[in-house]
Amino acid sequence: MLHRLLTVLFVLLLGHAAQAGPIRIKDLVEFDGVRGNDLVGYGLVxxxxxxxDGLRNAPFTEEIMSNILERLGVNVAGEQFRPRNVAAVIVTASLPPFARAGGQxxxxxxxxxxxxxxxxxxxxxxxxxxxxxxIYAVAQGTIIAGGASIEGDAAQVVQGVPTAGVxxxxxxxxxxxxFDFANLETIRLALRTPDFTTAGRIEQALNRNFGRGVARMLDAGTVALDIASTRQPSPAHALARVENILVEPERRARVVVDQRSGTIVMGEDVRISRVAVSQGNLTLRIQEEPLVIQPNPFSDGEPIVVPRTEAAIEEEPGIGLAEVPDGTSLSEVIAGLNALGVAPRDMIDILxxxxxxxxxxAEFVVR
Structure with missing residues (x-):
């Protein structure tokens, strides 16, 4: 009963989401050139x-520690040290677009x-x-780790991941x-989810908002914007106006299932043709009950173990043969399967x- 209620509630939420209305262009596209850059470094904590680190098992830690000490004027050549309070680490960061020197x-x-x-x-x-x-940045500071570790003589308890932090x-x-952004003549809008219908709607929305042909769809994932035609003081002013224009995106019919958790997510555009469905389960049970036969008293015999195996096959009653009519919508499919008493994991197999x-x-995605 609980999973039926949750499924029906989920369908209702999908219905409300479908009526949520248009979405801002800034949430649908990436502006060509306006992107971050990944950074990586090798350091010492x-x-x-x-x-x-145990320096015997991690010799690279000793090497980087020696290099740092030598740069600080400490000569450690030929010295052997085994501290347990240092660790070699990989440091990663993302340099955001338009980041300026001195920013953090x-x-x-x-x-x-x-x-x-x-x-x-x-x-x-x-x-x-x-x-x-x-080199685009330099990192230094105190680490905030996302876990805890407690260790005793005979046991250890670890919560979270204490070997990584921020x-x-x-x-x-x-x-x-x-990046000479101010002198750009054309900016391409790259759709996060390429779709010809959505790209066409973005082109129409831009031309309608500016009152002239400022945009042109190049393919399913790209719309070109002519900066000069927008008659804005700069590309920044043009994008500030573009990114808040509302467009209703087109969604592909898709079914996503997670077999580990039994989660099913379906879009409202999913359709099913006429088909008959039957589902049932077989359960195999094998139980060992060995019989031990003891020798007679005061005899030289040995106990004998006689194997005894009990096997049975049980077939749980299925849902019978149910017909799903042609053109059935998502809500009708869920309501029908719930009415038949199908569990979420069985529903995945049926789909x-x-x-x-x-x-x-629909596109069927299994995770």
């Missing part, structure tokens, strides 16, 4: 409470050795490089990405079989 961005720190926790550690100055090999505003931008029969007219 210090100040750990005995939870760092968040960073993520992850251990790459055998450190058990980064709690309480401090990241030493770490250069962050982009794909072109240039440093809010932990990197400072040192180099800007060269897969209907798709295999060619009667489910």
């Amino acid at each position: 210090v100040g750990l409470n005995g939870t760092g 961005i968040d960073t993520t720190v992850s251990a790459i050795g055998d450190a058990s926790s980064l709690l309480g550690g401090t990241l030493i100055m770490t250069p962050l490089n982009a794909a072109d090999g240039q 440093i809010p505003s932990g990197a400072r931008v040192e180099r800007e990405v060269d 897969k079989s209907i798709k295999a029969a060619g009667a489910l007219h």
Whole structure:
């Protein structure tokens, strides 16, 4: 009864979502050139409470620690040290578009050795490089780890992932990405979900809003915007007006199922052709009940174990043979399957079989 109620509620929510109305262009597209850049660096975390790398198992930690100390004027050549309060880490960050020198961005720190926790550690100055090999930011600061670890003599309890953490505003931008945005003559709008109908609606909405032909659909995923035709002072002014124009996107019929959790998500455009459905379950039961025969008293015999196996096959009553009429909508399909008492996991198998029969007219995604 509970899963029926949840499914019906979900269908009602889908119905309200379908009537939500148009969506802003800024939520449907990416503006060509207005993008972030991934950064990565290799650094050292210090100040750990005995939870760092074992230098015998992670020699790269000793190497980077020696390099840092030598840059600070400490000669450690030929010295052997085995501290447990340092850990080698990979530092990642994303440089947002139009980031300026001196700005700060968040960073993520992850251990790459055998450190058990980064709690309480401090990241030493770490250069962050982009794909072109240039340094665009430098990270440093105290790590906020997302877990906890408690270890005793005979047991250990770990909650979350203490070997990874973040440093809010932990990197400072040192180099800007060269991008002459102010002198662009044309900007392409890249749809996050390519669709010819949606791209055509974006083109029509832009031309209607500006009162002239300022946009042209190039393909299912691209709409070109002529900046000069918008008669705006700059490309920034043009995009500020464009991104808030409302467009109703076209959605593809799609069914998404998660077999691990038994979750089913279907769009309102899903349709099913006329098909008959029958479903039932077989249960095999095998039980071992060995019989032990003891020898007579005061005899030299040995106990004998006689194997005894009891096997049975049980067939649970199925839903019978049910007919699904042609052109059935999502709400009708769910209501029919619920009326037949189909569990969510059985419903996944039924939908897969209907798709295999060619009667489910939607993209079927299994996760």
